[in-house]
Amino acid sequence: MSSKKHYSITVNGKQEEFLAEPRELLIYTLRERLNITGPHIGCETSHCGACTVTIDGKSVKACTMFVAQADGKYVTTIEGIGGLDDLHPLQNAFKEHHGLQCGYCTPGMITRATKLLEENPNPTEEEIRFGMAGNICRCTGYQNIVKSIQAAAAEMNAAKEAAE
Amino acid sequence: MKDEVITREERVANLKGMGCSRKRVEDARFTQGKGNYVDDIKLDGMLFGDFVRSPYAHAKITNIDTAAALEVPGVLAVLTAKDLEPLGLHWMPTLAGDKQMVLADGKVLFQGQEVAFVVAEDRYAAADGIEAVEVEYEELEVLIDPFKSMQSDVVLREDTVDENGKPMDGAHGPRTHHNHIFTWEAGDKDPTFEVIDSAEVVAEETMYYHRTHPCPLETCGCVASMDKVNGKLTLWGTFQAPHAIRTVVSLISGIEEHNIRVISPDIGGGFGNKVGAYPGYVCSVVASIVTGKPVKWIEDRMDNLMTTAFARDYWMKGRISATKDGKITGLHCHVTADHGGFDACADPTKFPAGFMNICTGSYDIPTAYLEVDGVYTNKAPGGVSYRCSFRVTEAVYFIERMIEVLAIELNMDAAELRRINFIKKEQFPYTAALGWEYDSGDYHTAWDKALKAVDYEGLRAEQAQRIEDFKAGKTRSLMGIGLSFFTEIVGAGPVKNCDILGLGMFDSCEIRIHPTGSAIARLGTISQGQGHATTFAQILASEIGLPADSITIEEGDTDTAPYGLGTYGSRSTPVAGAATAMAGRKIRAKAQMIAAYLLEVHDDDVEFDVDRFVVKGAPERFKTMKEIAFAAYNQAIPGIEPGLEAVSYYDPPNMTYPFGAYVCVMDIDVDTGVTDIRRFYALDDCGTRINPMVIEGQVHGGLTEALAVALGQEIAYDEMGNVKTGTLMDFFLPTAWEVPNYETDHTVTPSPHHPIGAKGVGESPHVGGVPCxxxxxxxxxRAFGLRHTNMPHDHWRIWKTANELGLHG
Known part of the structure; x- marks a missing residue:
């Protein structure tokens, strides 16, 4: 079974080199090999989005990508989006507007939302709902997630304006 | 800052106590990806276990060959029933008084059943090992329909019949057929039949509440670690009831309870899926004992949907009688309950059909009779309460549909029919025909408020116009106005009638106040997203006068938390919340004595005021709770022990009865069956409101799970017993795109017997939402002749309904 190959992936700015079987799914590479446990596993069929990460500027579901496909790429997870000293406005907004309950979908949800707001800094509610439809939440009914993203967008736009 | 300059209002606000929308303390870790869920746990040398599962729904197992699997690199062991039998662990008790195979013992009863447990160094090696296990099956006749099962000669459970093939008595009495599990009755049969048979108007309907699944985003799983040197077993897992799991593990393994530590870490949603005990837990424990290493087992999504904890699957036949002017006189309900291969529902022991006997709903129905027959079939075991208190979703769906059918029979408006039959405010406490004593309610006020908020008359006028336009060919869209008024029964429950495996369903709270005026409180419940760390601290802040921000709430570690029955059935606030308030009051009682000593007055001469005790009539003389806390640890006070701690075990005197009024406005495209929810208004009365923000979040979430169940979510089987909805490709979970914005509203009718008047809310929106x-x-x-059609109302089924009504020309 074992035919390990050498891979190099940059995760949250840090280059990681390791030997792995090509069939290893990226989500396990992150969670089990690299101890990056923010992205979660919910379905293993690309439906729920709990495993969402950003790869080379695109939202990707890490549960259905082989490590071999991620070789040489730049991966950002929730851990790379913001931490204690530099929280992303989305991280604040989700708390402020009760955009989460059990928290299991939240890392994927926020990771996806960062991309959504990069692609469309001023989305309508409909655009948010469409743009977030690849991420399932079982707890919130989405209403407060939408509100959180709108609030973060407003804050980011205001900060951008202030800086200009 | 000098304390004196702070106003009383500011002191109240500083506490962040009950009634305020305190932001959640849990959120910092979750938004930064720093949660600690069971699959995040890593221990040195940890192994991974996974199941060989049956592809057949009913088959004899003639041979299991594990030799090839044991040759697979990384595979350490393969467990089968034969390995578990000497330990007496090849079967385990279910929470419903039945027993269940841990690993297939000679046969399988449902697709996906656990046949062998492969233990390997990692997930991939385990998966390779599973592929290499060779199982020989001999297919048997499959029984999917419970009615056919009750007629069939095929015996599904040989362990439940005697040597002559006659069914032996079950946990709930005599059985009438070898595939029959129990009959459960409530109410009076003959008087009910007399009333119905002689009534002016009778409406009858048969409805199927389809099988579905709670499907939390995180599946079930555990890590078992047997420390053979110290004889201690630690079991981390997705347990909604960690203490009950500890007791069950002790009872079936023989390990003494003090040597077992069960820990529920962060849980990624439960909704009833994580109440029961599953074969994966038992196998992980055994595998850890066998290998001497920690063993992790995590379901994948297919395992989850196919095997652990389905919900509903109730065939309900109803008759409701009334006078010509709409006063309901009697109700009869018969249920055929499909439990699958094993009765593994999680109900209080004395209630094999849960609280289905709340099916008279919010109405003053003088006579009623309920009969439930449980049946074995070749489907997955369970019958859990998916975001509801034990079968209350089924009960409320039943009565809210029967009301609509009766309204059609009477040619009456369904809102008016509800109004004239509501239990009146002055009738509370109200004893229903099926036995429950409703603690409190004000249904008319809530109903009027709801109908006014949505302009009900206006909606009906608009609907009438739409029907005319449709008939005139001006539109292909119809408009539906969904009504529901529900009464929940939650907070299980009084020990006198509620237990699980003999464990009374009380709950508990233990508080320790630290010298510097902060505190830790531990509870017997466990949050799965409800935000207990936030809201229970609010209850305590108001009770003991220390800021919620200075109170840590801890749950889920059986070595430290007091014994409790866990979180499900909206029982946390009604039971553990009450224990929290009562423990807080014990703290306050001792604090009063300390304050009186410090102020050199009699105990009765001081009174509690927000965050301090003041001398009556002299508010300038006071001791803050912070000062009192310090005094408890540094002063030798005559007659008073040092320290400031309390514990309360709360046995609720009654259940609580939250209620609500919901209205849904929906447009339906007749040609595609596509539904568009234009408006959803939800009024909830959960008694005293602890955190309005959290309540609103619970309502949004519960309604969305209701939308899912009503409009598409199901666990479907084909005739061969194959699960047709085993992945999220087929099993409907709504996304942001399908879900509307909800309008929330409330009335407040406090529970008269709960220390703070709270009733619980988490499940109300699901219970009331599905029928709405x-x-x-x-x-x-309705205007085109439809009386009833079964859920789930997906686009295809709605199209079919329209087609059958002749609306496609």
Whole structure:
């Protein structure tokens, strides 16, 4: 079974080199090999989005990508989006507007939302709902997630304006 | 800052106590990806276990060959029933008084059943090992329909019949057929039949509440670690009831309870899926004992949907009688309950059909009779309460559909029919015909408020116009107005009638106040997203006068938390919340004595005021709770022990009865069956409101799970017993795109017997939401002759309904 190959992936700015079987799914590479446990596993069929990460500027579901496909790429997870000293406005907004309950979908949800707001800094509610439809939440009914993203967008736009 | 300059209002606000929308303390870790869920746990040398599962729904197992699997690199062991049998662990008790195979013992009874447990160094090696296990099956006749099962000669459970093939008595009495599990009755049969048979108007309907699944985003799983040197077993897992799991593990393994530590870490949603005990837990424990290493087992999504904890699957036949002017006189309900291969529902022991006997709903129905027959079939075991208190979703769906059918029979408006039959405010406490004593309610006020908020008259006028336009060919869209009024029964429950495996369903709280005026409180419940760390601290802040921000709430570690029965059935606030308030009051009682000593007055001469004790009539003389806390640890006070701690075990005197009024406005495209929820208004009365923000979040979430169940979510089987909805490709979970914005509203009718008057809210929106969505669909077609059609109302089924009604020309 074992035919390990050498891979190099940059995760949250840090280059990681390791030997792995090509069939290893990226989500396990992150969670089990690299101890990056923010992205979660919910379905293993690309439906729920709990495993969402950003790869080379695109939202990707890490549960259905082989490590071999991620070789040489730049991966950002929730851990790379913001931490204690530099929280992303989305991280604040989700708390402020009760955009989460059990928290299991939240890392994927926020990771996806960062991309959504990069692609469309001023989305309508409909655009948010469409743009977030690849991420399932079982707890919130989405209403407060939408509100959180709108609030973060407003804050980011205001900060951008202030800086200009 | 000098304390004196702070106003009383500011002191109240500083506490962040009950009634304020305190932001959640849990969120910092979750938004930064720093949660600690069971699959995040890593221990040195940890192994991974996974199941060989049956592809057949009913088959004899003639041979299991594990030799090739044991040759697979990384595979350490393969467990089968034969390995578990000497330990007496090849079967385990279910929470419903039945027993269940841990690993297939000679046969399998449902697709996906656990056949062998492969233990390997990692997930991939385990998966390779599973592929290499060779199982020989001999297919048997498959029984999917419970009615056919009750007629069939095929015996599903040989362990439940005697040597002559006659069914032996079950946990709930005599059985009438070898595939029959129990009959459970409530109410008076003969008087009910007399009333119905002689009534002016009778409406009858048969409805199927389909099988579905709670499907939390995180599946079930555990890590078992047997420390053979110290004889201690630690079991981390997705347990909604960690203490009950500890007791069950002790009872079936023989390990003494003090040597077992069960820990529920962060849980990624439960909704009833994580109450029961599953074969994966038992196998992980055994595998850890066998290998001497920690063993992790995590379900994948297919395992989850196919095997652990389905919900509903109730065939309900109803008759409701009334006078010509609409006063209900009697109700009869018969249920055929499909439990699958094992009765593994999680109900209080004395209630094999849960609280289905709340099925008289919010109405003053003088005579009623309920009969439930449980049946074995070749489906997955379970019958859990998916976001509801034990079978209350089924009960409320039943009565809210029967009301609609009766309204059709009477040619009456369904809102008015509800109004004239509501239990009146002055009738509380109200004893229902099926036995429950409703603690409090004000249904008319809530109903009037709801109908006014949505302009009910206006909606009906608009609907009438739409029907005319449709008939005139001006539109292909119909409009449905869904109504529901529900009464929940939650907070299980009084020990006198509620236990699980003999464990009374009380709950508990233990508080320790630290010298510097902060505190830790531990509870017997466990949050799965409800935000207990936030809201229970609010209850305590108001009770003991220390800021919620200075109170840590801890749950889920059986070595430290007091014994409790866990979180499900909206029982946390009604039971553990009450224990929290009562423990807080014990703290306050001792603090009063300390304050009186410090102020050199009699105990009765001081009174509690927000965050301090003041001398009556002299508010300038006071001791803050912070000062009192310090005094408890540094002063030798005559007659008073040092320290400031309390514990309360709360046995609720009654259940609580939250209620609510929901209205859904829906447009339906007759040609595609596509539904568009234009408006959803939800009024909830959960008694005293602890955190309005959290309540609103619970309502949004519960309604969305209701939308899912009503409009598409199901666990479907084909005739061969194959699960047709085993992945999220087929099993409907709504996304942001399908879900509307909800309008929330409330009335407040405090529970008279709960220390703070709270009733619980987490499940109300699901219980009330399902019939509301369903009624909206059915109401759209009422004018065209539809009486009832079964859920889930997906686009295809709605199209079919329209087609059968001749609406496609």
């Amino acid at each position: 969505f369903s009624n909206a669909v059915q109401d759209a077609f």
